[in-house]
Amino acid sequence: MDENESPAVRLDGVHKRYGEVVALDGLSLSVDRGELFGFLGANGAGKTTTIKLLTGQRTPDAGSVSVLGRDPSDDPVETRRHLGVLPEREDPPSFVTPREYFAFVGRVRDIDEETLDARIDGWTHRFGFRDQLDTLCTDLSRGQRQKVMITASFLHEPDLVFIDEPLANLDPVMQERLKAFLVDYTSEDNTVFLSTHHVDVAEGICSRVGILRDGRLADDRRPDDEDGRLLDAFFDGVRSE
Numbered sequence: 001m002d003e004n005e006s007p008a009v010r011l012d013g014v015h016k017r018y019g020e021v022v023a024l025d026g027l028s029l030s031v032d033r034g035e036l037f038g039f040l041g042a043n044g045a046g047k048t049t050t051i052k053l054l055t056g057q058r059t060p061d062a063g064s065v066s067v068l069g070r071d072p073s074d075d076p077v078e079t080r081r082h083l084g085v086l087p088e089r090e091d092p093p094s095f096v097t098p099r100e101y102f103a104f105v106g107r108v109r110d111i112d113e114e115t116l117d118a119r120i121d122g123w124t125h126r127f128g129f130r131d132q133l134d135t136l137c138t139d140l141s142r143g144q145r146q147k148v149m150i151t152a153s154f155l156h157e158p159d160l161v162f163i164d165e166p167l168a169n170l171d172p173v174m175q176e177r178l179k180a181f182l183v184d185y186t187s188e189d190n191t192v193f194l195s196t197h198h199v200d201v202a203e204g205i206c207s208r209v210g211i212l213r214d215g216r217l218a219d220d221r222r223p224d225d226e227d228g229r230l231l232d233a234f235f236d237g238v239r240s241e
C-alpha cells in the first residue's frame with residue numbers, strides 16, 4: 001500500500017507486558033487519516049503504553065504497529081517529523097522562556113523563521129499568552145505551561161498528533177478554544193489521537209471513540225451512533241469488573 005493511503009494508526013494483535021503486568025493483550029485498532037479519535041479507558045487500561053508504542057518509545061512484545069504507513073521504531077527521526085506528541089505530564093524546561101523554547105522546537109523541526117513567527121502569533125492569540133512569551137517558564141502558572149506545551153506540539157503542523165488529557169489545567173474558555181481548534185485541524189485531513197478520561201469531551205468533539213479494556217479494544221463507535229451512550233459503554237465495563 002502507498003504510504004499516503006495507509007491508515008494514520010494501525011495496531012495489529014499487539015501484546016505488551018511489564019514483568020508480570022499485562023498492559024496490552026492483543027490490541028488491534030486502525031485509525032483513518034482525518035479522524036479525531038478519542039481513546040478512552042480506565043486508569044491503567046494501557047492508553048499511555050499504546051501511545052508509547054505508536055511513537056516508537058517502546059516496542060511491542062508481539063504484533064505490529066504502524067503510523068502513517070511506517071514502523072515508528074524503524075526510522076524514528078523521519079517519523080518524528082510527521083508526528084506531534086503531548087504527554088499528560090510534561091513541562092517546558094524551566095530556565096528558558098516560551099519564545100526560546102519555540103525557537104528550539106522550530107530549529108529541530110526545520111521550520112523557517114517567518115513561518116515559525118506566524119504560527120507562534122496564531123497560538124499566542126488563540127490562548128492569550130502573548131504577554132508571557134518572554135517570561136521564564138518556571139514563573140508561568142500550570143495552565144500557562146500547558147499552553148506552551150500544546151503550542152510546541154503543534155508548531156510543525158504534524159500530520160498526526162498524540163495528545164494525552166490536553167484540557168487539564170486550562171480554564172473553560174481555553175478548553176473551548178482548544179476543542180474548536182482540534183475539530184478544525186482534523187477537518188484539514190490531519191489526524192488527532194486524543195487520550196482522555198473525559199467521556200463528555202470525547203462524545204462532544206470526536207469523530208470516533210475507542211474504549212480500551214483488559215488490553216484490548218472493547219468498544220469502537222462514532223459518538224452519534226444510535227446504539228446507546230458512550231458513557232454507558234464505558235461504565236458497563238467498569239461495573240462488570
Ligand SMILES: Nc1ncnc2c1ncn2[C@@H]1O[C@H](COP(=O)(O)OP(=O)(O)OP(=O)(O)O)[C@@H](O)[C@H]1O
Pocket residue numbers: 018021022023041042043044045046047048049050
Ligand atoms: N514502566 C512500567 N513498568 C511497569 N509497569 C508499567 C510501566 N508502565 C506502565 N505499567 C503498567 O501497565 C499498565 C498500563 O499502564 P498505562 O500507563 O499504559 O495505563 P493508562 O491507561 O495510561 O493509565 P492512566 O489512565 O492511569 O494514565 C498499568 O498496570 C501500569 O501499572
